[in-house]
Amino acid sequence: MKPSIPKGSRDFSPQEMVKRNYIFDTIRKVYQSYGYQPIETPAMENSETLMGKYGDEGDRLIFKILNSGDFLLPFQNPLDKAFLDWKIQGQGIDKVGIYREMAPLISEKALRYDLTVPFARYVVQHRNDITFPFKRYQIQPVWRADRPQKGRYREFYQCDADVIGSDSLLNEVELIQIIDEVFTTLGVPFIIKLNNRKILQGVAEFIGAPDRMIDIATAIDKVEKINVSGVYKELQDKGFTEEQIEKLDDFLLLKKPAQNPKSMDSYELAIADLKWLRDRITDDSLEFSQPESIDKGANQLEYIFKSIRALNLDLSQKIEFDVSLARGLNYYTGTIIEVKVDVSKCKSEFTSSICGGGRYDNLTGIFGLPDVSGVGVSFGADRIYDVLEELNLFPNDIVASTKVLLINFGEKESQFCLKVLKDLHKAGISAELYPDAKKINKQFEYADKRNIPYVVSIGEKEMESGRVALKNLLTKEQIEIPLSDLITHIK
Amino acid sequence: MKPSIPKGSRDFSPQEMVKRNYIFDTIRKVYQSYGYQPIETPAMENSETLMGKYGDEGDRLIFKILNSGDFLLPFQNPLDKAFLDWKIQGQGIDKVGIYREMAPLISEKALRYDLTVPFARYVVQHRNDITFPFKRYQIQPVWRADRPQKGRYREFYQCDADVIGSDSLLNEVELIQIIDEVFTTLGVPFIIKLNNRKILQGVAEFIGAPDRMIDIATAIDKVEKINVSGVYKELQDKGFTEEQIEKLDDFLLLKKPAQNPKSMDSYELAIADLKWLRDRITDDSLEFSQPESIDKGANQLEYIFKSIRALNLDLSQKIEFDVSLARGLNYYTGTIIEVKVDVSKCKSEFTSSICGGGRYDNLTGIFGLPDVSGVGVSFGADRIYDVLEELNLFPNDIVASTKVLLINFGEKESQFCLKVLKDLHKAGISAELYPDAKKINKQFEYADKRNIPYVVSIGEKEMESGRVALKNLLTKEQIEIPLSDLITHIK
Numbered sequence: 001m002k003p004s005i006p007k008g009s010r011d012f013s014p015q016e017m018v019k020r021n022y023i024f025d026t027i028r029k030v031y032q033s034y035g036y037q038p039i040e041t042p043a044m045e046n047s048e049t050l051m052g053k054y055g056d057e058g059d060r061l062i063f064k065i066l067n068s069g070d071f072l073l074p075f076q077n078p079l080d081k082a083f084l085d086w087k088i089q090g091q092g093i094d095k096v097g098i099y100r101e102m103a104p105l106i107s108e109k110a111l112r113y114d115l116t117v118p119f120a121r122y123v124v125q126h127r128n129d130i131t132f133p134f135k136r137y138q139i140q141p142v143w144r145a146d147r148p149q150k151g152r153y154r155e156f157y158q159c160d161a162d163v164i165g166s167d168s169l170l171n172e173v174e175l176i177q178i179i180d181e182v183f184t185t186l187g188v189p190f191i192i193k194l195n196n197r198k199i200l201q202g203v204a205e206f207i208g209a210p211d212r213m214i215d216i217a218t219a220i221d222k223v224e225k226i227n228v229s230g231v232y233k234e235l236q237d238k239g240f241t242e243e244q245i246e247k248l249d250d251f252l253l254l255k256k257p258a259q260n261p262k263s264m265d266s267y268e269l270a271i272a273d274l275k276w277l278r279d280r281i282t283d284d285s286l287e288f289s290q291p292e293s294i295d296k297g298a299n300q301l302e303y304i305f306k307s308i309r310a311l312n313l314d315l316s317q318k319i320e321f322d323v324s325l326a327r328g329l330n331y332y333t334g335t336i337i338e339v340k341v342d343v344s345k346c347k348s349e350f351t352s353s354i355c356g357g358g359r360y361d362n363l364t365g366i367f368g369l370p371d372v373s374g375v376g377v378s379f380g381a382d383r384i385y386d387v388l389e390e391l392n393l394f395p396n397d398i399v400a401s402t403k404v405l406l407i408n409f410g411e412k413e414s415q416f417c418l419k420v421l422k423d424l425h426k427a428g429i430s431a432e433l434y435p436d437a438k439k440i441n442k443q444f445e446y447a448d449k450r451n452i453p454y455v456v457s458i459g460e461k462e463m464e465s466g467r468v469a470l471k472n473l474l475t476k477e478q479i480e481i482p483l484s485d486l487i488t489h490i491k
Numbered sequence: 492m493k494p495s496i497p498k499g500s501r502d503f504s505p506q507e508m509v510k511r512n513y514i515f516d517t518i519r520k521v522y523q524s525y526g527y528q529p530i531e532t533p534a535m536e537n538s539e540t541l542m543g544k545y546g547d548e549g550d551r552l553i554f555k556i557l558n559s560g561d562f563l564l565p566f567q568n569p570l571d572k573a574f575l576d577w578k579i580q581g582q583g584i585d586k587v588g589i590y591r592e593m594a595p596l597i598s599e600k601a602l603r604y605d606l607t608v609p610f611a612r613y614v615v616q617h618r619n620d621i622t623f624p625f626k627r628y629q630i631q632p633v634w635r636a637d638r639p640q641k642g643r644y645r646e647f648y649q650c651d652a653d654v655i656g657s658d659s660l661l662n663e664v665e666l667i668q669i670i671d672e673v674f675t676t677l678g679v680p681f682i683i684k685l686n687n688r689k690i691l692q693g694v695a696e697f698i699g700a701p702d703r704m705i706d707i708a709t710a711i712d713k714v715e716k717i718n719v720s721g722v723y724k725e726l727q728d729k730g731f732t733e734e735q736i737e738k739l740d741d742f743l744l745l746k747k748p749a750q751n752p753k754s755m756d757s758y759e760l761a762i763a764d765l766k767w768l769r770d771r772i773t774d775d776s777l778e779f780s781q782p783e784s785i786d787k788g789a790n791q792l793e794y795i796f797k798s799i800r801a802l803n804l805d806l807s808q809k810i811e812f813d814v815s816l817a818r819g820l821n822y823y824t825g826t827i828i829e830v831k832v833d834v835s836k837c838k839s840e841f842t843s844s845i846c847g848g849g850r851y852d853n854l855t856g857i858f859g860l861p862d863v864s865g866v867g868v869s870f871g872a873d874r875i876y877d878v879l880e881e882l883n884l885f886p887n888d889i890v891a892s893t894k895v896l897l898i899n900f901g902e903k904e905s906q907f908c909l910k911v912l913k914d915l916h917k918a919g920i921s922a923e924l925y926p927d928a929k930k931i932n933k934q935f936e937y938a939d940k941r942n943i944p945y946v947v948s949i950g951e952k953e954m955e956s957g958r959v960a961l962k963n964l965l966t967k968e969q970i971e972i973p974l975s976d977l978i979t980h981i982k
Contacts, residue, residue: 003540003616003858006600009533011613013620014627017529033916035893035923035941038508042500042646043534043602043632044554049494063535064557066598068636107557109497111534122502125494129504131940133926136505141534145559155533168926170905177913311909367494402526414661418802422668425524432526435624435659449622 008146008154020157022398023186023381023388024139027159030181031137034174036161039136041118043143044109051110053117053366055330061144063154064107111143115160116331116363116376123164123374124367132165132372139381151352151386160357162376164364169300172335172359173307175377179339179355180313182379187393189345190354191318193338194270194304195325197358198297199277203251205293207244215240217326220251250280251323267309270321274298274305277323300335318342327356334359337377341387350387355379404431404490405447407440407457416463420456420483427487447473454490458483499637499645511648513889514677514872514879515630518650521672522628525665527652530627532609534634535600542601544608544857546821552635554645555598602634606651607822607854607867614655614865615858623656623863630872642843642877651848653867655855660791663826663850664798666868670830670846671804673870678884680836681845682809684829685761685795686816688849689788690768696784698738700731708817711742741771742814758800761812765789765796768814791826809833818847825850828868832878841878846870895922895945895981896938898931907954911947911974918978938964945981949974 005011012020028038044065051059112118115138123134139159146152161178163171176192183190197213204213215238219231226234228249235245264272277298281291301321308319327336339355341348357377364372388394404424406417417433424431434443440457447455457469462483470489471478481489496502503511519529535556542550603609606629614625630650637643652669654662667683674681688704695704706729710722717725719740726736755763768789772782792812799810818827830846832839848868855863879885895915897908908924915922925934931948938946948960953974961980962969972980 003612004537005533005540005612005616006535006537009535011533011617012531013617014528014530017531021529033919033921035921035943037505037892038512039505040503040508042496042502043634044497044500044646046495046497049496061559063559065602066555066557066594068552068554103557111556121494121496125496126502126504131937133937135923143534155535163926166926168899170899170909170924170926173909174924174926181916307906307909310906311913401528408661415798415801418661418664418798422802425672428524430524430526432626433661433665435654435657435661435665446622446624 006154008148008152010153010155018398019388019394020381020385022394023384024157024159026185027182027379027381028137028139030178030185031159031161034135034161034178036135036137039119039122039138040140041112041115041122041138043111043141045112045118045121047104047108047110049121049367050113050117053330053363054113055328058113058329061146062113063111063143063145064103065109065111067106067108112140113144114142114329115140115158115378116162116329116360119160119162119164119376120360120363120374121367123372124364124369127369133163133171134165135161135163137161151383153382157381159379159381160376162374164374165372167361167373169303169307169335171375172300172304172337173311175337175357175375176304176308176319177311177313179337179377180318183339183355186384186388188354188384188387188391189318189342191320191340191342193320193322193325193340194301195322195336196297196301196334197332197336198293198300198334199323200297200326202281202291202294202297203248207240207247209240209244212240214326214328216248217324220248221324221326223324266318266320267305270305270319271302273321273323274302297334304335327358329358331360331363332358333361334373335375346391348387348390350383350390352383353380354383354387401451402430402432403452404429404454404456405443405450405452406431406433407443407455407459408434408437409457409459410437413458413460413463417458420458420486424487424490427491429487429490444473456486497645499639499643501644501646509889510879510885511872511876513885514875515648515650517676518673518870518872519628519630521669521676522650522652525626525652525669527626527628530610530613530629531631532603532606532613532629534602534632536603536609536612538595538599538601540612540858541604541608544821544854545604546819549604549820552637553604554602554634554636555594556600556602558597558599603631604635605633605820606631606649606869607653607820607851610651610653610655610867611851611854611865612858614863615855615860618860624654624662625656626652626654628652642874644873648872650870650872651867653865655865656863658852658864660794660798660826662866663791663795663828664802666828666848666866667795667799667810668802668804670828670868671809674830674846677875677879679845679875679878679882680809680833682811682831682833684811684813684816684831685792686813686827687788687792687825688823688827689784689791689825690814691788691817693772693782693785693788694739694742698731698735700735703731705817705819706731707739708815711739712815712817714815757809757811758796761796761810762793764812764814765793788825795826818849820849822851822854823849824852825864826866837882839878839881841874841881843874844871845874845878892942893921893923894943895920895947896934896941896943897922897924898934898946898948898950899925899928900948900950901928904949904951904954908949911949911977915978915981918982920978920981935964947977 050062119138123130137160139157141155141157143155146154148154179192200213200217204210204216219234223231232245278295281294325336325338336358337356338353340353341350355377359375361373363374406421408414414433421431421433434446444455453472453474455471455473462468466483467480468483468486469478469480541553610629614621628651630648632646632648634646637645639645670683691704691708695701695707710725714722723736769786772785816827816829818829827849828847829844831844832841846868850866852864854865897912899905905924912922912924925937935946944963944965946962946964953959957974958971959974959977960969960971
């Protein structure tokens with residue numbers, strides 16, 4: 001049997017762990033400095049907590065846990081059994097149908113798909129113990145039965161920060177500062193894209209397709225690549241009418257390169273675009289029946305852009321308004337945020353988002369706590385890892401290891417070394433004794449491969465003389481010193 | 492809908508997280524100082540990696556993941572479908588039988604049950620990239636479908652350290668030092684119990700029941716509570732013959748209080764017991780056909796006891812030989828270790844083990860890498876948490892929080908405060924601005940509940956004068972200082 005792990009999952013070696021912890025520690029430190037507090041939730045949630053929160057596609061990607069014990073128990077009831085027989089034996093029944101009927105009977109728990117929904121569930125469940133506004137961060141793995149591919153895994157870590165119980169836009173401003181601080185610390189060139197679901201919703205309502213917000217955004221997003229005619233074609237293919245497509249025409253302008261004059265920085269451009277957007281909805285010729293949603297979304301974005309600009313962060317070219325930004329999750333209702341690598345500033349072809357988030361006004365409502373607004377961001381640690389690796393941005397000095405190896409010369413010597421080791425540990429020096437009395441060059445080889453800088457040899461002669469041989473593997477220098485000086489020499 | 496989580500699982504609040512991290516950090520620091528390196532493995536393993544490694548009971552407790560997509564696909568094949576129909580419709584078929592047949596067809600992955608088996612799989616899979624002996628630590632959750640009860644959860648963290656690729660008993664000595672250092676740092680009074688599977692195996696072979704090692708150990712374990720006659724009865728009930736029970740007689744003596752003279756410390760007692768054990772197997776009247784196993788186990792234990800004693804750790808009364816210690820897991824072959832709270836030294840009734848481990852000679856062999864011995868220990872972080880809570884051993888100063896809250900007086904003031912906040916963060920001070928311009932006493936209440944020591948008020952007046960009000964919530968003192976002195980005052 002050749003050992004393996006499920007596709008889309010990974011092992012992390014000590015070398016990888018050190019790098020991953022560097023990312024987690026960086027994010028955690030920034031979160032803490034802004035007053036976010038850690039929580040953790042269980043890997044498994046009740047299925048009803050998760051289902052229906054991520055859209056149809058999301059629901060399909062949730063990993064389900066088989067009920068423990070006798071999971072066929074529901075089918076021992078004659079009626080249920082007959083039902084199952086009928087389902088399986090019936091001709092022409094679609095398999096997905098059977099699947100959907102049977103799954104809840106044999107599986108009641110599932111692995112979390114993200115950290116936001118479990119957080120909303122947490123807030124409602126523990127609302128009496130929580131001081132609002134509640135600023136929490138959470139760094140834990142999530143699982144998705146996605147088709148594995150480069151940079152996409154079935155188990156991956158999310159690093160989330162959310163504020164719940166405050167609808168102030170200062171929270172959005174703070175989250176953008178956090179994004180800036182994290183990626184500036186890590187050295188990643190980045191672009192923050194902002195949009196507001198209220199704008200998308202307003203546009204969708206304007207063209208008479210209020211439930212097709214995501215389709216519209218996806219099509220608009222492609223205007224730079226496939227031109228206006230291509231977008232038209234795509235919308236037609238998706239069943240939009242000529243009249244609906246015509247009404248969209250104006251909004252496509254927001255994504256056209258002509259709208260990006262070089263003389264404006266991205267702030268000025270965003271403010272200009274938002275003004276243009278508001279001009280449209282007050283234009284009587286467009287017959288905008290309900291302009292409120294777009295207006296509100298545009299105002300919120302303007303506030304955020306102006307506040308960030310006033311802060312004078314070092315990100316003047318890194319933040320932009322993108323009307324085509326949609327994000328897939330069902331629950332967003334206001335600001336949406338996405339961060340990508342700024343490929344114009346580095347040799348990277350990394351186009352996936354490395355951080356994303358947004359505001360959700362009704363998420364806790366599903367669990368019984370209405371009228372509580374939340375907003376949050378999520379850093380994708382795995383993608384950030386790939387970016388840092390690709391751009392060679394990991395610091396050289398983060399590879400921690402043992403500092404001292406004691407050579408094992410045999411029974412008597414190793415017993416002596418145990419005591420030396422004890423003193424080294426007491427002095428706060430990480431040290432180990434090679435456990436077997438193997439050939440000396442094999443033990444030195446071990447130190448070398450493990451990047452252990454100091455090797456101490458204490459043989460019978462040294463035990464008697466009280467002097468030990470200390471070799472520095474970096475300089476190749478070897479000296480003989482009194483055992484009592486060992487700690488001073490190494491520290 | 493009232494939100495809840497699956498039984499046996501838990502949420503961790505910020506207060507709990509801080510305490511848990513204190514435990515993890517303590518263990519991690521000790522592991523690192525002894526040269527152990529971190530790895531992580533995925534939550535899901537292929538089912539065949541896990542099944543059959545933990546005994547029948549263990550196998551039943553493994554959480555299985557329903558195949559994603561159409562999990563009923565195997566039953567679309569007419570033959571398989573007929574088989575399933577027959578199984579379900581058949582009268583008198585035991586349900587566990589159906590379960591066992593169907594489970595592997597609809598579930599190919601499972602959640603890890605411990606960290607040792609995934610580690611063995613890891614070592615074999617990555618053997619070409621590993622420097623042996625490989626000392627690794629791993630701190631991750633595991634899942635078991637156990638009946639939930641006080642102190643026993645379905646998701647819990649294990650903190651493991653293992654050395655693989657060395658059969659030196661110095662590794663056992665080191666792991667005992669690690670146990671000593673962790674619990675001494677945490678302040679928990681503890682007893683380390685040691686045994687060796689070779690002794691148990693030798694006894695089981697001696698009485699002609701080589702596969703009933705665990706049953707024998709469990710019975711011997713009860714001799715103090717239910718006396719020799721009770722143990723006899725239990726063995727009879729379990730189907731042991733009179734002759735087998737009679738042969739066990741001698742070994743029961745090892746657990747009898749008479750063997751514990753007060754004049755000996757636990758080391759001397761262990762050495763004496765081990766000598767007694769070796770005397771038995773060389774006693775011709777007992778007709779011991781294969782004494783080698785017991786002899787080897789006893790020698791190994793004696794070496795460990797003597798080495799630890801020579802180290803002069805501060806645990807002279809805390810380590811003992813316990814011939815009835817068995818541990819449930821299938822894979823142990825040599826030393827076995829278990830740590831319990833020393834209830835004689837504190838007001839605790841905590842009888843579960845808080846750390847355990849042992850040596851396994853064949854675990855990697857199952858995955859295709861024979862003749863590699865490993866030994867390791869696992870700290871039960873959740874039980875340790877309960878013990879520290881019960882004995883009030885958590886330090887008072889570990890509750891980290893935000894240091895400064897800026898009061899939000901409204902639009903203009905909050906924009907001003909964003910800049911103050913930026914400077915505080917730059918100076919390394921964790922600080923937050925209350926996001927909403929709510930009533931001032933509500934904002935102070937928030938600071939109080941969150942244990943934030945400093946509150947800074949910058950209203951319109953203060954913005955003009957450049958002086959700010961700084962209140963220390965611990966001393967209730969409020970002073971007015973120039974804004975430029977704020978950082979110096981707080982640091």
